């Protein structure tokens with residue numbers, strides 16, 4: 858079974874590696890949505906894989922580093938694309954949670970899914 862918990866945060870960024878004239882080179886912000894997906898067996902007594910609250914506790918220190926910050930200044934996010942943000946979250950949670958995917962949405966129509974490879 859796979860379960861997930863979604864988190865939101867507001868942050869500013871710019872993309873330093875885009876071609877000259879690209880709109881994303883300019884400072885702008887997003888209401889980010891991050892989903893943390895975990896997999897495991899459903900325990901017969903609890904009826905759940907794990908408490909959603911435990912996923913929230915694990916993500917909280919990351920939320921504290923991201924919410925209302927300029928992402929380019931966060932260590933490890935100097936080039937804060939969705940892809941790099943998803944990998945950044947994965948690397949900081951994989952020792953604590955049985956992750957299956959991290960999804961990041963920057964806008965209503967754009968995002969990425971990271972499953973620990975690449």
Ligand SMILES: Nc1nc2c(c(=O)[nH]1)N=C([C@H](O)[C@H](O)COP(=O)(O)OP(=O)(O)OP(=O)(O)O)CN2
Nearest residue numbers: 872881885887937938939940941963964965966967
């Ligand atoms: N592969 C990626 N491409 C882009 C990323 C990214 O992280 N990975 N990021 C951006 C920008 O951050 C941009 O703000 C969001 O992208 P975009 O879909 O272009 O957003 P818009 O809302 O401006 O889309 P429009 O439909 O053109 O209005 C760009 N690319």
Ligand SMILES: [Zn+2]
Nearest residue numbers: 881885887963
């Ligand atoms: Zn952007």
